[in-house]
Amino acid sequence: MNSTDFVKAYAPATVANVCCGFDVLGFALDQPGDEVWVRKTEAQGITISAIHGIEGLSANPAENVIGVVAQKMLEALEVPHGLEMQLHKGMPVGSGLGSSAASSAAAAYAVNELLGSPFSTKELVVFAMEGERKASGSAHADNVAPSLLGGFVLVRDYEPLDVVELGVPLELYCTVLYPQIELKTSLSRQILKQEIPLKQGIRQWGNLAGLMAGLLKKDYALLGRSLHDAIFEPERSILIPLFKQVKSAALAAGALGAGISGSGPSIFALSATRAQALAVQEAMEAIYSGSGIETKSYVAQVPEQGVRLVGHSSYKPAQL
Incomplete structure (x- = not known):
């Protein structure tokens, strides 16, 4: 073969x-x-x-x-x-x-x-x-x-x-700050509440619907107003050092919204332009400066295409 x-x-x-x-x-x-x-x-x-x-x-x-x-x-x-x-x-x-x-x-x-x-x-x-x-x-x-x-x-x-x-539907850039600490998904799941008050649920559903509408209507302001987690973030964020300060810094620097990426500990913030996302990156990094916790950060665009082919039979197998 x-x-x-x-x-x-x-x-x-x-x-x-x-x-x-x-x-x-x-x-x-x-x-x-x-x-x-x-x-x-x-x-x-x-x-x-x-x-x-x-x-x-x-x-x-x-x-x-x-x-x-x-x-x-x-x-x-x-x-x-x-x-x-x-x-x-x-x-x-x-x-x-x-x-x-x-x-x-x-x-x-x-x-x-x-x-x-x-x-x-x-x-x-x-x-x-x-x-x-x-x-x-x-x-x-x-x-x-x-x-x-x-x-x-x-x-x-x-x-x-x-x-x-x-x-x-609209141009978006994401700033991600990854504080290099160990945070097990199992622990993030264990602390989640299993029942929620109706009032909190209604607010969460409204935010999710607003986020969907903001994307489809290309409405940055609506998207930003909707990027809030009224139920899980308050519990999950206590496992991430300086989370509240980093989120506040991102919003102050002009991010549309910010939150926990996946199971954490990464923190993400969405912005309308790359220049804004870079300013948010600087503000987020500044919070961890001097904390003793090493970080990595990325500024990435939300792409239309996900997975893609980058190699084929014209490449040599040894060159991964």
Whole structure:
């Protein structure tokens, strides 16, 4: 079999929850992201031959999300041959930016392209969700769906899965500050209230509807007024040092709104222009200056396209 018969896909980071859109809303970032390289092999089964950019991830395909996703796809298609895969992590793990989702999305897209695109990109969501199940114990879609589809995505329901693509109706830039502390998703989930007062629920639903309307009406002011989490953020934010100060600084610097990205500890802020997003980045970083906590920050545009092909058989396999 030709050793250059392969493809390479890039899938971007994502912001999930999005304040009032807890567990149902996410959007893509144009960077950072992960790349997955795949080629066909004569032997059956899946081999992960290399992992770049990070240490500590298992190369066992049953324990790595890219192998789990690929195996599910091979089983669905009853493919007779096997696959060799490589992973390049271009984003931090445990940051709240959908790290496992980006790997899962890139794997699903690369395998699909290599096999002749039997599935639409939207159909790949269910396979990428299996990577999330392996990573976190829950097959959720609010990260993998925007990583695959780009823009804003609403997960309306899971039974059956109903993913609504909202696209990018208006230009938006996202500033992300990642304080490099350990924050386990399980802990973030444990502290969540299981019942909410009706008054809080009504306010949350109004904010979510307002956020949707702000996007579709291209109304920045409405979008900004709606980017509030009246239920979960007050509890979750206590796990992130200086969260309130960082959010206040972002809003004072002109951000439309800010909140916790995914399970945290990353904090995101949305802006209408790149210049504004850069000013917000400076203001957010200043809060952590001298705190003793190291940070990484990104300014990214919310892109219309999510996962994409970045390599094909004209590349050399050794060059991931």
